[in-house]
Amino acid sequence: MAALLLLLSAVGMAVALTLPTIWYQTIGYPEEVFSILGGIRALWQDGTPVLSVVVFAFSIVLPLFKLVVSGCVAIRGAATARSASMLRWLHAAGRWSTLDFWVVGLFVSAVQLGVTRSETRPGIHLFMLAMIAGILATRILAGALPAAAPPRSTWAPPRNPALGRAVHLASILCLAVAPPLLLLSVEKGILLKHDLSLASAVAERAGDGEWWLALGLVTWMLLVPAARALAAGIGHWSAGPPGRRVFRLERELSRWSMLDVLLLALFIVTSKLDDLATIELGAGASALAGAAIFGALDSALLRQRGRSASGANDVSG
Numbered sequence: 001m002a003a004l005l006l007l008l009s010a011v012g013m014a015v016a017l018t019l020p021t022i023w024y025q026t027i028g029y030p031e032e033v034f035s036i037l038g039g040i041r042a043l044w045q046d047g048t049p050v051l052s053v054v055v056f057a058f059s060i061v062l063p064l065f066k067l068v069v070s071g072c073v074a075i076r077g078a079a080t081a082r083s084a085s086m087l088r089w090l091h092a093a094g095r096w097s098t099l100d101f102w103v104v105g106l107f108v109s110a111v112q113l114g115v116t117r118s119e120t121r122p123g124i125h126l127f128m129l130a131m132i133a134g135i136l137a138t139r140i141l142a143g144a145l146p147a148a149a150p151p152r153s154t155w156a157p158p159r160n161p162a163l164g165r166a167v168h169l170a171s172i173l174c175l176a177v178a179p180p181l182l183l184l185s186v187e188k189g190i191l192l193k194h195d196l197s198l199a200s201a202v203a204e205r206a207g208d209g210e211w212w213l214a215l216g217l218v219t220w221m222l223l224v225p226a227a228r229a230l231a232a233g234i235g236h237w238s239a240g241p242p243g244r245r246v247f248r249l250e251r252e253l254s255r256w257s258m259l260d261v262l263l264l265a266l267f268i269v270t271s272k273l274d275d276l277a278t279i280e281l282g283a284g285a286s287a288l289a290g291a292a293i294f295g296a297l298d299s300a301l302l303r304q305r306g307r308s309a310s311g312a313n314d315v316s317g
Helices: 002-016 036-045 049-076 081-110 122-144 161-177 198-207 211-237 244-256 259-273 283-306 312-316
Strands: 022-026 032-034 116-120 182-188 192-197 278-281
Touching: 002 049, 002 122, 022 081, 032 036, 036 049, 036 081, 036 122, 049 081, 049 122, 049 259, 081 116, 081 122, 081 192, 081 198, 081 211, 081 244, 081 259, 122 211, 161 211, 161 283, 182 259, 182 283, 192 198, 198 211, 211 244, 211 259, 211 283, 244 283, 259 278, 259 283
Parallel strands: none
Antiparallel strands: 022 032, 022 116, 182 192, 182 278
16 A cells, blocks of 8 residues: 555656646736746745745655655565664654645735736646655555554653643644634735635635635644644543553644644745735734644643653654
């Protein structure tokens, strides 16, 4: 199964790089169509070489490197200690390979000013499917690796459960208030203005028939982080030792939550749009940043709690 997913990921990525990913036009100017590589080149030519390198590293280099490592493990049928460690790291970092999808999605959602329009093209959706196939493949391969034997220990209550619970509540609050709040405001001239929130982005993409993008925003920006918070809540608020499955579920969901990836994509989009319009970030961006930061801290504190339970290596590995 992993080999098939790796093949689909490799073929999908190769085809996606040749297909158009975004269409863009301002009235009075010729339309522009970009591919993934064309978008990276445009960032470089627009005077943002650092962002161009970042997108290239996450969207091209990381997926290719992951395919090579995963392919070697799948072909050999076994992994050395070094490749096993690398494979686990690649699985944890896999969500960053979807960065270009979120850059395109936010750009298309933001650039709707009447005189300026933008739409996604099939290449970006195929690219996202290829990235998901690659993440699933590394998950299957990493899950098949032998796990270290858990140490013999007895569970002890955490020294400061109040801290973990406070951080957990903060992550839930930020996540709950983020969708309806203003994410960014795009203004061009006096009359043209577009206010965008996460909720309105989902509604607009669905209204324009771009269901893949709308579904992706709902799933990886709302549902998965909410499910992770629920699993973390069971771990933080239980009186006794939470089951090992709770820690494993929270860890896996945190690897699929893409709030931090969306924040980087938001930064890239605002930098890109800065030459086209006046951009202002709103309270929704701060709430998303809080949800990402508190969510990461929440996961770290939960793993710390889990280390005092039997089977700590399974929790922290």
